[in-house]
Amino acid sequence: MSPEIFFQIIVNGLFTGGIYALVAVGLTLIYGVMVIVNFAHGEFLMLGIYIAFLGNSLLGIDPYMIIPIALVLIFGLGALIQRGLVQRVLDAHPLNQIILLVGVGMLLVGLVQFFFSAEPKAIHVPYETAVISAFGLRFAIARLVAFFASMTISLLLYLFLHYTRIGKAIRAVSQSRDAARLMGINVNFIYYLTFGIGVAITAVAGVLLAPNHRMIPTMGQGYSVIAFVVVVLGTMGNFIGAFLGGLIIGVVEAFAGFYLGGDVKIIASMLIFILILLFRPAGLFGRKRA
Numbered sequence: 001m002s003p004e005i006f007f008q009i010i011v012n013g014l015f016t017g018g019i020y021a022l023v024a025v026g027l028t029l030i031y032g033v034m035v036i037v038n039f040a041h042g043e044f045l046m047l048g049i050y051i052a053f054l055g056n057s058l059l060g061i062d063p064y065m066i067i068p069i070a071l072v073l074i075f076g077l078g079a080l081i082q083r084g085l086v087q088r089v090l091d092a093h094p095l096n097q098i099i100l101l102v103g104v105g106m107l108l109v110g111l112v113q114f115f116f117s118a119e120p121k122a123i124h125v126p127y128e129t130a131v132i133s134a135f136g137l138r139f140a141i142a143r144l145v146a147f148f149a150s151m152t153i154s155l156l157l158y159l160f161l162h163y164t165r166i167g168k169a170i171r172a173v174s175q176s177r178d179a180a181r182l183m184g185i186n187v188n189f190i191y192y193l194t195f196g197i198g199v200a201i202t203a204v205a206g207v208l209l210a211p212n213h214r215m216i217p218t219m220g221q222g223y224s225v226i227a228f229v230v231v232v233l234g235t236m237g238n239f240i241g242a243f244l245g246g247l248i249i250g251v252v253e254a255f256a257g258f259y260l261g262g263d264v265k266i267i268a269s270m271l272i273f274i275l276i277l278l279f280r281p282a283g284l285f286g287r288k289r290a
Contacts (some may be wrong), residue, residue, distance in 0.1 A: 004136045009254045015143040017250020018150035021243045022205040023223055024230035025154055028242040030198040031231070033174045034191055036090065036097050040105030041227055042220030044074055044199040048206025049215045050112055056123050056210075063123055063210040064145065074203035075196040082195035087188065105220070112217040123210045146208035153201055154243055161239070170194055225266075229273040 027041050051070045052063040081104060089097045130141040161167040172180045173190045181187055205223075230249050234241025249269055256268035 005258075008137050009258050010251055011137055011139065012143075013251030013254030014247055015140075015147045015250070016253060017247035018147040019205050019209060019246075020223075020226055020230055020250050021246025022150040022154060022208075023202050023227045024234070024242040024246045025157065025239060026198040026200075026202040026205075027227045028231045028234070028239060029157075030195055032239070033170055033194040034086075034090065036086065037101075037228075038195075038198070039098055039101040039224065040108065041199070041202060042222065042224030043105040043108040044078070044202045044220070045206040045209075045223050046112065046215070046217060046220035047074060047077075047108060048203030049210050049213065049219070050116060050206075051203070052207045052210035053116075053121055053123055053215060056125075062125065063207055064149075067149075067204055067207050070203045070207050071200045075200040078199035079192045079196040081199075082192050086195060087191065090191075105224075109217045109220070116217070118217055120214050120216050122214050125211050128211050140212070142211040149208055150205065153204060157197070157201065158239060166193070222266075226269060229269050232273060233276055 023041070023045060026044075027038060030036065030038050030041075048070050051073060052066045055061040055066040055069065056063055085100060085104065086097075089100050125142075127141045131138045132141065132144075133139070161171055169180070169185045170190055170193070172183065172185060173187055173194075177187050180190075226249065230245040231238075231242050233248065234243070234245030249272070252268050252272060253265045257265035260267065
């Protein structure tokens with residue numbers, strides 16, 4: 001393998017890993033605060049890409065300009081789902097939580113199929129196939145924008161959690177909900193906020209995929225699987241671990257796709273998932289971080 005091909009594979013993997021990181025950060029945020037695994041997580045990415053499709057096809061809006069709209073809409077939907085459904089099973093048996101969230105995911109898929117049909121769709125923009133060349137490497141414009149947008153959103157979320165009053169309240173609830181209540185924190189409000197933020201940034205990942213990604217109502221299921229692999233790799237509830245895990249899985253998949261073919265690259269991710277569960281079940285970072 002030539003150095004150019006080697007570094008091109010790494011670049012492609014990092015671009016994909018940026019999206020994985022953003023999706024995984026949303027998943028691990030919800031788990032870290034509420035200790036519940038969102039089995040409908042990938043469906044919110046799917047909603048994001050369909051919101052981009054709707055805005056582009058009906059109003060001619062560039063997909064990237066729809067990011068604020070998707071953030072607000074999916075945040076509101078996530079907060080409503082948390083308050084009306086998820087809140088009721090927080091203290092229930094984990095199986096009840098799984099069944100509820102799987103049902104929510106199936107409902108979202110069914111609604112999208114009803115309104116948009118199950119036929120694959122795509123957004124076509126002038127820059128969807130545009131590339132720039134530098135240092136002997138080729139960078140697809142759409143994937144480059146998606147990567148840096150994912151990095152920026154992840155950084156802003158990290159700063160929000162560590163340097164704002166609400167962010168510190170979220171971290172306090174993740175450490176101990178009872179202690180947080182004693183300190184006067186409205187834990188239920190934090191739950192609404194956290195679930196809304198977690199699914200909203202996942203929807204943004206869907207919008208970022210829109211310019212060069214085929215969309216079908218069931219596409220979120222694959223991203224849910226990858227998100228679970230990433231958060232287990234980086235340690236459940238660990239923000240930094242989820243971020244780095246997304247980049248690692250992206251690069252691993254890129255090399256696996258090069259050597260094994262794109263259709264079976266998921267095998268590499270699943271192999272890592274199994275090995276981590278067997279030999280490092282607490283994840284690479286070993287502990288949850290608030």
